[in-house]
Structures are given as structure tokens and as C-alpha cells.
Amino acid sequence: MDVADLPGVPDWLPDHLRDDGIEELYPPQAEAVDAGVTQGQNIVAAIPTASGKTLVAELAMLSAVARGGKALYIVPLRALASEKQAEFEQFEQYGLEIGVSTGNYESDGGWLGDKDIVVATSEKVDSLVRNDAPWLEELTCVVSDEVHLVDDGQRGPTLEVTLAKLRRLNPDLQTVALSATIGNADELATWLDAELVDSDWRPIELQKGVHYGQALHVEDGSQRRLAVQNNEKPTAAVVRDTLQDDYDEDGNLVEAGGSSLVFVNSRRNAEAAAGRLGSTVRPHLTSEEEAELADVAAEIRGVSDTETSDDLADAVEQGAAFHHAGLARGHRELVEDAFRDRLVKVVCATPTLAAGVNTPSRRVVVRDWRRYDGTAGGMQPLSVLEVHQMMGRAGRPGMDPYGEAVLVANSHDELDELFERYVWADPEPVRSKLAAEPAMRTHILATVASGFARSRSGLLEFLEETLYASQTDETGRLERVVDDMLTYLERNEFLEIDGGDGEARSASKSSGDEPRDELDATSLGHTVSSLYLDPMSAAEIIDGLRDWQRSAAESTTADSDGGFTTASELADEQAAAGEADPDDISALGLYHLVSRTPDMYQLYLRSGDREEYEMELYEREDELLGPTPSEFEDDRFEDWLSALKTARLLEDWADEVEEDTITERYGVGPGDIRGKVETAEWLLGAAESLASEIDTDAARAVSEARIRVEHGVREELVDLAGVRGVGRKRARRLFEAGIGDRAELRDAAKPVVLAALRGRRKTAENVLENAGHRDPSMEGVEPDSDVDVLDDDPRDRDEDGVETGEDQSSLGDF
DNA sequence: GAAGGTGTGTTCTAGACAGCATGTC
């Protein structure tokens, strides 16, 4: 189909596409147009990655906007939100406005309601629905990217419910769902009343194969010699083969050496493999490439002072890299960019890269096809869908003649098994996971709180519009889970059933009457839903805070030894008790409280950890909020301990312990610290709202704990760290130079400030300006040589990562 | 006697969304 023949699209689009070199649509795109994407028709497009899904989405959105509408593009990852934003910004020249909204980022320049196309994560959209964003009703087109993720137990239900809600809000909404090739795309189409485009057409051919022994066995039945040299691992042989230039019989260069993407099953394996493959890659680098790689390596070292950072930089110097979720954001982006620029020749990655941003490669090697899964009790094979997603990264459009995806077999039996299991197999069907309890807990409360259902029957009726309902005939299960969760939500005071106190419901049941089933969210329930908390997390936090309030009150009472003589004295005493002293709450107690909620992904207890944290628990038990579970309640006690480990990490961070020390002490990567801190920040913010909602005196302490963890500083630096451009390190340096807070920073002698900031003039000027200094100029100022500046190398510091100073005594037991 | 190979026991395990109000070194 020629781009000139597109119905319903804006006039400028055909020329725009031609400028991009697009004259003709790919077959699946043409199919989507025939099915009516540009005319408001619902579409499910199940087609491979890199076969032009984005253009299908763009056709739908642009034609919707051309008709005076407004489009929403839902992505599963924040990183994809920014990638799509960059892509859609090409249309700004035609007057379209693009907006982005994720948890940590919202595009500026006006209200989202004024944008023509908004990109957001599914959770953000869910949250917008819960908080009643008015512009959602103006949507005429919604695109859901990677919709096969409805199969995900954790996050799938959110997408499923959100789509159902958007469609109910606006019955005329055009729904475009983009999916990987899956077994049951037709079921998705039925659910969404959509036309189905199901195709495995790809713009570049993808050849799948399995390497075993000295040969690569390709799916078409052919074999290619791919020799494993002395002591080399098969993966290294495949990577080396990819690096070599190919020539035809006449000696002409057919194809220059290419890059490989190697998928492995653990972070450690990724790092080890990258280190080893470096020696495979190095001989193939030009000196120019080596110099550029050295620059990238230097940037990587600049991102953080950790071992991970050093290891990554070492690998990159050799032209190899690793990629996993333990990397800091900066690390990830540097690796992805260097790989896209063909500078880094091999990336060894965990599945982060298969689901994440677009990083195609000449060849993909799936080395490990089993992954540890604690719940299943051992190694479990990856799903076909997952492996196909990885293999689909092979082949860069316009750059490679074809892509190759290689599985690695270690035995002849495995060779056969891999062909059966992955090369020739169709992906699994996608199944809704909505009926699982944690998902129901959250979404029932949200559905009631935001007014989508006001009764049990209304709730069930709404749930009929989900994929779950369309995939099952067994209505009994759904009803049972709904009732269980309603009871749970009522018991925790998030919901009122029948406007009553819980007795009414069971009474009506036993009397055999028609169940009076009105549902209403309590004020607390509304708060929990709009905070986007799992109700179970909210319940845990509320219990913990109430427990603290109670015990604080008791200790106040116990202090007054006299006993009460009159009623008024009793009242006074209770009032005093009611104002429990927030200073009694330790930061650790609060960190532990949020770390044990289901919204915090806890750290793993390693061997030896159990003993260590049992000791820690014994020493600091009275700081924790709520009663410690008995050691015989194995699971809960285990959770309590790993929450303590997580809480200790947060405490260290808020105690200004060096990043390097933390990564080593807890066996995590720099990116994990950021992740934990971010989650804790969010949960403590939610805890702050809950604390005021349930009327405890803890709000102030919670707020302080949150600010400390946000900036990673001790109490005395909270004010300084609030200045833009001042983080934990600069705040500490300024403090050590005698500058205690923002006001003192404004009045401080410039030479002192400059010296504290290690003579960086530009930085010092920025900092002073942000602190509100009248004349921040550092011109002609020389650093004060009397100021002791903290050494920049963390390895020179003592274990606490805090320079020995006057406040040494406050360090405590260390 | 250093470098390297082989054998054995031990250790450890993927990912990442959200409130609210603004910004690390």
C-alpha cells in the first residue's frame, strides 16, 4: 500500500513519511489500515518487534487527532515512555503537542489536557483514572503497547482493568492494542471488540538456530561450521564468529563484523561473561575504537564510585559490557548508547534488555534458557514468548542483511530439546491473572473508590468487561475472590458494605434475603486508593503507626506513678498521652515499617545474613513498630528479617554511608540502592498522609525520615541538601566548613564556600544562586586554604564513610 | 617456581510500576 492512499490521516503525513524514506507500508501495517486503524476501528496487532508497530500506533493516533480527538499511548516501562516521547516529537512541527506522564516525570509546558498525544505508563494511567483526571473523558484513541503483558501476575491486572475503565469512561474510544506474536491474539481481539492483525512478517529475516559442538544448526535444516577453539566457551565462539568480516568467493567484503547481544540468567553471569568476552573482542578493535571506548569507560567511572562501576568500565575498555537492573541509570544509558553506536561489540544482559528500549543487534545469543525461581523451587525454563522476545532483538533494519538468533546447547539431547521447545514452538497463550488476590484487593478498592461500581453486583458487572471474564466460564472463582477481598477491605476500614458495620451483610446472608450490597469507600479507603498503595501495605503502615501511638501513650502513662484521683486528671493524662512524642520514633523503625509492606521488593537474605540480622533484631527490636513475629512463624519471621536488612540499607543511606560501602555490605548494585530509596520515598510519603488521616502524632517524624532518605543525609544536613545543586556530598562538605544551613550559606564568606566545594567556581556560583544569594559571582575569589576539604576518594574514608570530625561522638557504637 | 590444568565443595540466583513537588556530583 502506498502512503498516498491512507484514508483519514492528516494531509502532511504522506510527505512526511516519504521524507523518512517510507513509500510503502509494510504488509502488516497495510493490513491494519485495511482493517480501519485510521478510521477509528479497534485493532489488535500481534506482530513481531521491529516490524513497524509504532507506525500502526502513529496512524491511529494521528488520524484520531486529525478528527479533533486526543490520544493516549500506554507503555509498560518508564524508559519506553521517554523513547516514545522522542519518537512522537517529530510531529511537533505540524503543531501537535506531545506530553509524558510517569511516576517520576511529567513533561512541562502546560497541562496534559492540552496535549494531543500523551504517553504514560499503565500504572500512571490507572492512577489518573483513580484521581479523576478530567481530560481522560476527552480521549478518542488509546494505544496499549506490549499488551501481552496482561499475562504478568503483578502488573498485568492493572493494564487490564485500566483499559476496561478507559473504555467504560468513553464508549466510543478507539482501542489499539499492540502485542508480540502470541498464541491467542484472537482472544484479545474478542475482548476488545477489535479487528485482528496477526502476522509474523518481519522487515529483515530472522534466522533461528542452535549452536552445538562445532556447528550452528539453523532452523531451515542447514548447518554451518562454527568452530569452538581451544578452551573457548561456545558463546565466545559465536561472538568471535559474529565479529569476523564475511567475504564471498571472490574475496569481496560481504558483511563487516557485527555486534552480539548475549542473554544470560543472572547478574553475576552477565558480569562474568562480559569480563571474559572482553578478551574475545579486544583483538578486533581499531585503535580509534579503543580510544573512544576509553572515553566511555571514563564516563562510566564517573557515574558512581562502586565496584560495579569499575567492572563495567574495565569491560567497556575491551569492547564488551554487561547490562542488568543493578546498574545505575547512567550506566545503562551509556551501555545502550555505546552498543547502538556499534562501539561496544558485545553486551551480556539479563532480560532487562529484552523488554526495554530498542537495542537491536546483528546476532542474539540466548545462552541460558533456564532461570532460578524460588517459588518453583529451582531452575525453570523461560517461556517461549520470553525467548522469542530476546531473539527478536536480532537484526537491525537497514543495517544487517538478516538477523541471527542462536541458542546454545551443551549436549545432543539439548540440541533437540531447544529446537522443539523454542525454535519451532509457538508462544504460549496470554492469560489474565486478575483473579489473584493481591490484584483484586487493589483493584476492587480502586473501582469502588473512583465510583466505577457502587455495589457488589455493579462490581461484578464491571469485572465482566475485563479479559479475565472473557477468558473464563468459571464465574464462581471470581465471585469467591471478590467476596473474600470485600471482607478484607471492610475489616480494615477501607470499605463499607451496605453502609453498615459488617454485621448487616452476614445478617442478610443468613436471613436469606436478597443481599443488600451497596459498597462505599471510607475516607481512609479513598486516601489509600489515590495514594496508589496496595491496601495491604496501607493496613500494615496503619497498624504499625497505631501500635506506636498506643505504646507511646502507655509509656507516658507509666511515667506518672501516682495513679489518677479524679476524672479530669485522667483526661489530662490521656491528653498528654495522646500527644506521644514523635522523637520516640526512630528512622529505622519507619524504614522497617515500609520495607515490610508488599509494595517494597525486599532484599534477599544470603547465607550468614540470617544470623547477622537476628542479632541486629535482638539489639534494636524496640525501635521497630509493632510486635515481632515469633521465630516459629517461619515465613513471617523471615520477612521481618529481610525487611530489617532493607531498612538497614536505607538507614545507612540516610546516615551518609558511601555508596561503595553499601553495595558491598548488602550485595547490591548502585541501581538497587536508587530503587530502594525511590520506593521508600514514595511509601514514606504515603505513610505521612496516612499518619495525618488516622490522627497520630507520627507525621512529622515520618516526614523527616522521608526527607533524609530522599537526600541520603543525616538530620543536620536536611536543610542544606534541600538547596538545588547540593546533594549529600556537597552538603556534608559545606557543613564541615562550618556552614550549617541555607541561611548560613547565604551569609558565608565566599572563599569558604568555594573551598568547601573544592574550588569549583561554576558549581559554587550555582549553589549560592540557588540558596538565594544576592551576588553569587565567584569572580576573583580564591578558596580559603584553612578549610579542610573532604577527600573525594571514598576508599580513603573509614567504614562509616564519614570523615572523622568534631561530631565523631555522635557516631554511636561504631 | 611460576603458570596453568583439574577436581571438589560452596555459594547464590530477573525485573521495577506508583504520590507529591522539584532537581545529583
Place this chain on the structure above:
DNA sequence: CTAGAACACACCTTC
């Protein structure tokens, strides 16, 4: 209950 790569370490071989 289920795996398997990587590593640390001991021990041996080889030049």
C-alpha cells in the same frame, strides 16, 4: 524434592 555457572581452593603437571 528438582539446577548449574562461577568461584575459591587444593592439588597436580609442565616448562
